[in-house]
Amino acid sequence: MVLVRELAVLSIVVPAVAALLLWAWPEPARPHVPVPQLVSVRGEDRVMFYADLVPLQEGLKPLPLLVTGRASNGAKGALLQEWPGFHAEAQFIGTAVSVRFEDNVNRWRVLIDNGRSGMIELSRPGVNDLRIRGLTAGAHHIRVEKISESSMPTSFGGILIDGDSEALPAPRARPRLIEFIGDSDTVGFANTALRRDCTEDEVFSATDTSRSFGPKVAEALDADFRMVARSGIGLVRNYEGVTPQSTMTTRYPLALPSDPAAGRLADRPADIVVTALGSNDFGSSFTESEPWADHEALSRDFAAALIAFLRDRVRENPGAIQVLLAFGEYGKPLLVPYQQAEAALKADGQQAVLITLPKLDRSACFWHPSAGDHDLIASWLTTAISPLVQ
Template sequence: MRRLLRRLAFLSLALTACAAAGLWFWSEPARPEVPVPPIHVTLDEGQSWFAAELVQPQDGLTQLPLLTSGRASAGKKDMLIQEWPGFHAEARFRGSSVTVRFQDGLNRWRILLNDGKAGRIDVARPGMSDLHISGLAPAEYRIRVEKISESSMPASFGGILIGPTVQPLPAPRALPRMIEFIGDSDTVGFANTASTRDCTEEEVFSATDTSRSFGPQVASRLGADYRMIARSGIGLLRNYDGAAPLATMTSRYALALPSEPAAMRLPERAADVVVTGIGSNDFAAAFAKDEIWQDDDSLSRDFGTALLSFLRDRVRENPGAVQVLLAFGEYGDRLVRPYRAAEAALRADGVRVVLVTLPKLKRDACFWHPSQEDHRLIADWLATAISSAGT
């Protein structure tokens, strides 16, 4: 009996130790870094050191010729005012220093030198300042500046500038194809780098990286440029929870700045592929008593009519473009059925159209948004669909 009791005691201790070890090795997912540092320089192994600092706007600098993508409106003193996500600009120069001008206390930006091979700088809420990069090895550089956060209101980008000792070079050539992505927070990449669903507002800001959302991933794989017309909470007919009923995608799509309807939109190239993935917010929350819809069936019918009208407008604006319809299948037949009907109607119109119906996503990021794994999955499906359409 004593021997049995000793064995049981030993087994109990072993199980306790195993449990303790499990608790020791099992940790909560890493949370996004907060507060977000105003400037962060990343140098990979073998890259040359350089300096980057935010300074007061400097006089005597010359604007480099730019290649820009993304909706924008012209501001004062060569400023480009933008609000939709994914805005990016590129330039080329030969020398050892360059400056990026901001007037933006809202957003996060990423600056890539030679596609990141010569260095990367992340900037958060730079305000009215110049990012001065110096100490580069004298050489020819391609610099890319991309907004990676979601704007809550318009902000200004002041261009890429050089001093008198730096040689300007022509702007990079535009890529042969443009893909436009239309959607909501899932398209924006809302908190897509987070690995937890419970987040603070600052953690969402830290974890959102539009450049790593499915749209830019698809464009990169296919050697194309991209433009993003997307906004968190927006729907085609009904925003999330019925909010701001006059500010749906139907009324906001054509605007240069979704918060300023009077702003003049700068010219933009037609898209070769249009990916429309809108509607999740239309069906995501219960109806308020004062809404015109009180059941999913009536909303689904009206959504289908509006979706086809919206898509036909995109066809007229982008003649010959492939129309890719992106339906989030987890919302069920009420969302998927209108997309199927729109696909059939466009095909009858003679439009090149592809329907992609996504499977259920893990949605492990903040507030049940798609994670990095989800975005890779969506990019896989879309890249395959676009390639199969022969673009």
């Protein structure tokens, strides 16, 4: 009888304690909003430099650039860009440099001497020059990288100097280029967030493409990276079946995904191509207007489209290693097409490798991969690719 009473008490106390702990446990912090328009951080040399946004300056001289990422010609020598991960680098001798923007959409990071001499982060800089002064006299390297996802094309007006500085040749490209093809998981959508429920402003604040798995893999392999990725996009169907005419199959060739008429500037063939599509194809239910009755039918079409898509990438990047990155959480409807695609490429005589990811934590906004997930994916990719490039 005593035992029964004790069990009865425990049956009440344990759930109550659990509920109390759940109530008292602090919720993850929300992403900080709004993002400051300009933040400067001193580098390791601790030299005080000055950075401010000013109206477009006259008489500046453009530096030769190493540009990585899809782009189209804009006005007055500017570059129009929209795909994520766009970045440009230059070198100069002097104490001052400027970066020109026409952009009310994106976040940017500017690194001087790989951050040793300073770092600046910008949010929606507008039609302005970022003017940087007070650097140590001598030679400097500057890198300007977009870390947010564009919803439309914006203009990058280059890196410029005045008459007191001297231009140096553009930096030499790294020995390898890796192209990452994917969706929001590749972009790094809200990857720095610590919670799943987010506002639009919080997503903007928490997205940092430079901390997604692609740039991490490139850094580990002493390579550069190019991204052809977009949130919501799929290979044969987009998330929830929206804009069926704008899947990766039709958007991939474009310089600007929202402007099919824009001319695409020539870019370097990739040495490694990582394709990570399918989350949006299989991650939502069908609408009445879509042609698939079930995931089995979609899987068959996805397989055929994936093989054709990858063979196009082989033709554009001769000799490149084709890395197929499959998100295992979507099961056989996605995994079987990736297995068939790997087999087809190998039968064609191509070097191909399939990596199947385990179930991810997905604790960032709207169930997107967290920073820890991106670290995990980068580790798996680096481990798989490293033996192939030695």
